[in-house]
Amino acid sequence: MTARKSIAEHEEVQINSENLISDFKALMVDAEDLIKATANHESGPFSAIRSKALDTLNNAKESLSSVEGTVVDKAKVVAEGADEFVHRNPWEAVGVAAGLGLLIGLFIRRR
Numbered sequence: 113m114t115a116r117k118s119i120a121e122h123e124e125v126q127i128n129s130e131n132l133i134s135d136f137k138a139l140m141v142d143a144e145d146l147i148k149a150t151a152n153h154e155s156g157p158f159s160a161i162r163s164k165a166l167d168t169l170n171n172a173k174e175s176l177s178s179v180e181g182t183v184v185d186k187a188k189v190v191a192e193g194a195d196e197f198v199h200r201n202p203w204e205a206v207g208v209a210a211g212l213g214l215l216i217g218l219f220i221r222r223r
Contacts, residue, residue, distance in 0.1 A: 133180055140176075143169055 147165050150158055198205040 130183065133176065133183065136172075136176055140169055140172060 143165065147162055147169075150162060
């Protein structure tokens with residue numbers, strides 16, 4: 113039971129991490145668009161704010177790429193753990209898959 117719970121927790125963390133990364137990427141694209149939209153205001157305080165924002169975005173992109181690599185590595189470890197679990201307990205894995213298939217079929221039939 114604990115192996116299944118551990119695998120499920122890791123999968124949930126992976127999904128949440130992937131959602132966070134995609135949301136952060138969207139935020140960076142929006143921020144870049146905003147910075148580009150203010151490109152015609154090159155004098156005064158806008159110029160300093162724009163350059164600082166561009167530096168921050170570049171640093172955030174570098175950080176995101178390192179975090180993304182870590183998430184991918186952890187996802188591979190979880191997948192290998194799940195594969196190992198299935199190879200050690202093939203009939204238990206078949207039973208879980210059959211049960212999930214039955215539940216999904218019941219939910220689909222109700223609609």
